Amino acid sequence: MKIHEYQAKEIFVHYGIPVNSGYLCHNMEDVIKTYEKMDRPLVVVKAQVLSGGRGKAGGVKLAKDEIELRKHTSNILGMNIKDYIVDRVLVAQAEDIAAEYYVSYVVDRSTKSTLLMLSKAGGVDIEEVARDTPEKIHKIPISPFVGVPDYLAREAAFLLFDDMAQVKQTAAILQKLYKLFVETDASLAEINPLILTPEGKVIAIDAKMTFDDNALYRHPKIAALFEPTEEEKKEQFAKGKGFSYVNLGGEIGCMVNGAGLAMATMDMIKLYGGNPANFLDIGGSSNPNKVIEAMKLLLSDKNVKVVLINIFGGITRCDDVANGLLEAFRLINTHIPIVIRLTGTNEKEGRALLSGTKFHVAETMGEATKKAVELIPAP
Amino acid sequence: MSILIHKDTRLIVQGITGRDGGFHASKMQAYGTNIVGGTSPGKAGQEVFGIPVFNTVKDAVKETDANASIIFVPAAFAKDAMMEAADAGVKLIVCISEGIPTLDVVEAYRFIKDKGAQLIGPNCPGLISPEECLVGIMPAQIFKKGGTGVISRSGTLTYEVVYNLTAKGMGQSTAVGVGGDPVVGLYYQELLQMFQDDPETDSIALIGEIGGDAEERAAAFIKEHISKPIAVFIAGQQAPPGKQMGHAGAIISSGSGTAAEKIAAFESVGVPVAKEPSEIPDLLKKRS
Numbered sequence A: 001m002k003i004h005e006y007q008a009k010e011i012f013v014h015y016g017i018p019v020n021s022g023y024l025c026h027n028m029e030d031v032i033k034t035y036e037k038m039d040r041p042l043v044v045v046k047a048q049v050l051s052g053g054r055g056k057a058g059g060v061k062l063a064k065d066e067i068e069l070r071k072h073t074s075n076i077l078g079m080n081i082k083d084y085i086v087d088r089v090l091v092a093q094a095e096d097i098a099a100e101y102y103v104s105y106v107v108d109r110s111t112k113s114t115l116l117m118l119s120k121a122g123g124v125d126i127e128e129v130a131r132d133t134p135e136k137i138h139k140i141p142i143s144p145f146v147g148v149p150d151y152l153a154r155e156a157a158f159l160l161f162d163d164m165a166q167v168k169q170t171a172a173i174l175q176k177l178y179k180l181f182v183e184t185d186a187s188l189a190e191i192n193p194l195i196l197t198p199e200g201k202v203i204a205i206d207a208k209m210t211f212d213d214n215a216l217y218r219h220p221k222i223a224a225l226f227e228p229t230e231e232e233k234k235e236q237f238a239k240g241k242g243f244s245y246v247n248l249g250g251e252i253g254c255m256v257n258g259a260g261l262a263m264a265t266m267d268m269i270k271l272y273g274g275n276p277a278n279f280l281d282i283g284g285s286s287n288p289n290k291v292i293e294a295m296k297l298l299l300s301d302k303n304v305k306v307v308l309i310n311i312f313g314g315i316t317r318c319d320d321v322a323n324g325l326l327e328a329f330r331l332i333n334t335h336i337p338i339v340i341r342l343t344g345t346n347e348k349e350g351r352a353l354l355s356g357t358k359f360h361v362a363e364t365m366g367e368a369t370k371k372a373v374e375l376i377p378a379p
Numbered sequence B: 001m002s003i004l005i006h007k008d009t010r011l012i013v014q015g016i017t018g019r020d021g022g023f024h025a026s027k028m029q030a031y032g033t034n035i036v037g038g039t040s041p042g043k044a045g046q047e048v049f050g051i052p053v054f055n056t057v058k059d060a061v062k063e064t065d066a067n068a069s070i071i072f073v074p075a076a077f078a079k080d081a082m083m084e085a086a087d088a089g090v091k092l093i094v095c096i097s098e099g100i101p102t103l104d105v106v107e108a109y110r111f112i113k114d115k116g117a118q119l120i121g122p123n124c125p126g127l128i129s130p131e132e133c134l135v136g137i138m139p140a141q142i143f144k145k146g147g148t149g150v151i152s153r154s155g156t157l158t159y160e161v162v163y164n165l166t167a168k169g170m171g172q173s174t175a176v177g178v179g180g181d182p183v184v185g186l187y188y189q190e191l192l193q194m195f196q197d198d199p200e201t202d203s204i205a206l207i208g209e210i211g212g213d214a215e216e217r218a219a220a221f222i223k224e225h226i227s228k229p230i231a232v233f234i235a236g237q238q239a240p241p242g243k244q245m246g247h248a249g250a251i252i253s254s255g256s257g258t259a260a261e262k263i264a265a266f267e268s269v270g271v272p273v274a275k276e277p278s279e280i281p282d283l284l285k286k287r288s
Helices: A005-014 A028-037 A066-076 A126-132 A150-158 A164-183 A213-218 A230-240 A259-271 A288-299 A318-330 A347-354 A365-374 B019-031 B057-064 B075-087 B102-114 B156-167 B188-197 B214-225 B259-268 B277-287
Strands: A022-025 A043-047 A060-063 A089-093 A099-108 A113-119 A137-142 A186-196 A202-204 A208-211 A244-247 A252-256 A278-281 A306-313 A338-344 A360-362 B010-014 B034-039 B051-054 B068-071 B092-095 B118-120 B126-129 B133-136 B145-152 B172-177 B203-209 B230-235
Touching: A005 A022, A005 A089, A005 A164, A005 A208, A022 A028, A028 A066, A028 A089, A043 A066, A060 A066, A066 A089, A099 A126, A099 A137, A099 A164, A099 B102, A113 A126, A113 A164, A113 B102, A126 A137, A137 A150, A150 A164, A164 A186, A164 A202, A208 A213, A213 B075, A213 B102, A230 A244, A230 A288, A252 A259, A252 A288, A259 A278, A259 A306, A259 A365, A259 B156, A259 B203, A259 B230, A278 A288, A288 A306, A288 A318, A306 A318, A306 A365, A306 B156, A318 A338, A318 A347, A338 A347, A338 A365, A338 B156, A360 A365, A365 B277, B010 B019, B010 B057, B010 B075, B019 B034, B019 B133, B034 B057, B051 B057, B057 B075, B068 B075, B068 B133, B075 B092, B075 B102, B092 B133, B102 B118, B145 B156, B145 B188, B156 B172, B156 B203, B156 B230, B156 B277, B172 B188, B188 B203, B188 B214, B203 B214, B203 B277, B214 B230, B214 B259, B230 B259, B230 B277
Parallel strands: A252 A278, A252 A306, A306 A338, A338 A360, B010 B034, B010 B068, B034 B051, B068 B092, B092 B118, B145 B172, B145 B203, B203 B230
Antiparallel strands: A022 A089, A043 A060, A043 A089, A099 A113, A099 A186, A113 A137, A186 A202, A186 A208, A244 A278, B126 B133, B126 B172
């Protein structure tokens, strides 16, 4: 789960990490009132959306006076950044920058640990740095039982700074950021850039955090910050029914048991010349109610012209799955053609139960997919 | 020999008095797995399908000399269960539970490693050495003893591939579901090496998916260390970036972890990648 920069900065402040002072504003009036409170005339106005690339999209601008601030604010509010509409901005004091750095903690799959990443190449797209000049990024795996002791924080800070006063400030930031990372079950806590001011102060002027969805149950305050898009609302709703659902925009709706098989099914649809409407993993059982709920979800997408049901009968045998499907479809009214592919334990019995019904029954994934693509009505 | 689990595996089931734990304990026992005990705090002295229940893993190990454990406890208690097993001296820990916070797994993994034990999962279907031992929730009847080692990040997709292998007369030495979370225990490299060293394994099927760069690392590892024939399938070519596809680990982030990159990595080291899961048996036959 992602949160906004201003929310991440609030968490930073709570943990004692220095940030540049700023205020969240929802409209021009707020922005102008905020500006009057600022110590110095140079400010930065930043779009608050749950997407990266805000700067590139023109969502972050410096303003030296009220006229510029008005101009930028009116451009940024309402702006579309990667399909997110900007409905609030952060107005913050613009700091003088002597140097920019990159600092983050992230969960690393290959070392199976939290990784501290640091770079002197801050303020730019870190993925580009990683791709073009990976040697500029330092990576330090953190033991979950030791964390970031003083010596390690110091060692890391010395990778960025030589001046002892700056090293001390940075080491403290690194320790606080780790504490925050662990205590909030984050999957990413990133400062890009961490800046050095001409006066020698080290501060975070941006903050990015994402959290582990699996851990939100123990962080209700963070979970409450979730701002789902329309699409995510649908995904969320599906999750509540025990499904994983992602809309993909095509015409063949699919219903599959298991995430890997569901992904393989949508790949096959593409391979055979169709377009998958969705990813849908309905999980293990063939409970008729589950099938009914899944069909409702699929058919709520008006692009769906054909439904492909691909079930591997493992512990739940194919004949039971077939009976579950027959029972469910007695209660579902649809004219959309349905292809069912059952495989696994008792598959012959399962297919026999379905033969002679309105369903198109297939034996292999290839056959089922081909059939589904053929059944797409001509426009 | 198969890898990791055999006829002599002595298994305990953590969470045996729960619905899933009990159900799968009975399935595993029916398959011939030697389940020597189960645990459920406060329920010592009870029996589930004739299997004695203990309060702690330590008690269970002391009484039964168990050497493997399978975990069915709810996600919130899984870290503790994994650590309990490792601390009791269990050497192979298989965690089926799904939805465990990643930092819990990071901690448990490190703990298990420091104890010299091995972890499979979490969020996995377990593993099976056909006709010897099942430690997991896989539908055992689709497996057949033979020479193909199977490594997979997925559940039902593994069954799909195994079903195709069995139908073509290609049995399996051991099939391991490593789990769909971003951080899990044993992964491609360790398991590839075990299959390479296992005289009973003559070929390997690897089933990967989007997210992370483990497949790319596996491809590099195969080039250096694996001489047995391998065929691969990668799921998720149609997955959009930034969306989690069911498994917590199946997500393309910042443009990396795509199926295309993974397929290219295997093809660049001469490992054939199946377009459909059903092509795997023929790809393996061609190479052996």
